[in-house]
Structures are given as C-alpha cells and as structure tokens.
Amino acid sequence: MSYPVFAVTVDLVVLTVRDGELNVLLVQRGIEPHLGRWALPGGFVLADEDLDAAAKRELAEETGLDGPAGHLEQLGSYGAPDRDPRGRVVTVAYLALLPDLPTPTAGTDAAAAAWTPIGKLGLAFDHDRILADGIERARSKLEYTPLAAAFCPPEFTIAALRQVYEAVWGEELDPRNFHRKATSTPGFVESTGHSTEGEPGRPARLYRRGDAVLLNPPILRRKPNG
Incomplete structure (x- = not known):
C-alpha cells in the first residue's frame, strides 16, 4: 500500500x-x-x-x-x-x-x-x-487546577498569585475574597513560614504550591453577560 x-x-x-x-x-x-x-x-x-x-x-x-x-x-x-x-x-x-x-x-x-x-x-x-x-x-x-502557580517563582505571595489570575483571565478579582479561596482550598497553596522582606508596607506571607491536582471547590471565572 x-x-x-x-x-x-x-x-x-x-x-x-x-x-x-x-x-x-x-x-x-x-x-x-x-x-x-x-x-x-x-x-x-x-x-x-x-x-x-x-x-x-x-x-x-x-x-x-x-x-x-x-x-x-x-x-x-x-x-x-x-x-x-x-x-x-x-x-x-x-x-x-x-x-x-x-x-x-x-x-x-x-x-x-x-x-x-x-x-x-x-x-x-x-x-x-x-x-x-x-x-x-x-x-x-x-479554574480547576493549581497551575496558576506555574507562572510564579517557587515562593510567592497570595497577591502575586491573584495577579496571575487577573492577567490570564483579564478581569479584576476581589483581594480578600481571593485570599480566602486560595488559602482555604485544600492542597492549593501551603505556607513556607517566611514573609517578604525589604519591601514597602507590611510584610506578606510567602507560599508555595501545594500537592493538589484538582481544586475542590474550583475558582471560577466571572460568566459573561448574556
């Protein structure tokens, strides 16, 4: 053939x-x-x-x-x-x-x-x-996986993680609401026990990616109108 x-x-x-x-x-x-x-x-x-x-x-x-x-x-x-x-x-x-x-x-x-x-x-x-x-x-x-951390260095703040979501999705997220979701979703992130140093303002806690494969509950985008 x-x-x-x-x-x-x-x-x-x-x-x-x-x-x-x-x-x-x-x-x-x-x-x-x-x-x-x-x-x-x-x-x-x-x-x-x-x-x-x-x-x-x-x-x-x-x-x-x-x-x-x-x-x-x-x-x-x-x-x-x-x-x-x-x-x-x-x-x-x-x-x-x-x-x-x-x-x-x-x-x-x-x-x-x-x-x-x-x-x-x-x-x-x-x-x-x-x-x-x-x-x-x-x-x-x-939305469904912790891959936003792939855009981040090995240690990152929750604010930096939120900025990844905002950049990829093209929409602003409420900082407090996102912080609550990110830190309460099992296996998404885990604290390193360290904080940022040498930056203006209050030191922020540093996190690393957790061991979750899927996010449960997911962090969902805003649905478009109509």
Missing part, C-alpha cells in the same frame, strides 16, 4: 505574566515562508526524536530558553491541508506556562524573539488559532 507523505512539526504556545500582563513568546521568521512575520516558536520533528523532545529542542534553538522549567503539555493537533505553503504539514501544538524569564535570544531560523502582550497579533500560518486555543486552555486550567 502507498501512503500520503506529510511532515510533522511542533509549535509552542509559551505563556508568562510580565508587568501584570499575559505575554506570549513569539519569534520573527528569518526564512520563507512568511519571512519577517511573527509566529509561535516551533519547527520540524526529526526522524529520530519524539514529540516532547522536539518541542523542548525547538524552544531552545529558536529562543535560547532551555526548558521549560514550568508546565508543559500537549495542546492539540492541526492538520488543515493548506495550513503550510510548503506542503502537507501536520503540527502538534504544546502549551507551556512559565514564570517570568529573561528576554529570549533568537537562533537558528528566527530573526528575533520576544515576549509580546496578548492581543490581535496577525501571526503566520494558523498560529492565531493555535494561540487562541492555548489561551483558553490556560484560562480553564486555572
């Missing part, structure tokens, strides 16, 4: 929170197709590597970020026949949630790499759709 020939790529939706805003890691393409346009980092899977290894390799090669040290999961697969002008290419997308990291450095076929605030970006290929799917996955994950 003969089988159709197609290539496999990986693309990464890498999200972080910088200066109170949700940012995505983008690369400017240094080669055709879509020369000069911004895109998600990614590339072709080599014949001798699995998908997870390809995702980590491409992230390091195109941005100089070795990792990720946060959360990485498969997001979905995208295989529209015309999604890549070079031929039939199926991509497996990954979602990474990371604490704030240094400015990335472009490499291999990327002309530049940058953290970019979420908005109407007009990305190459079908990357706008992949990015939208990744953002919605992240927003949903924050």
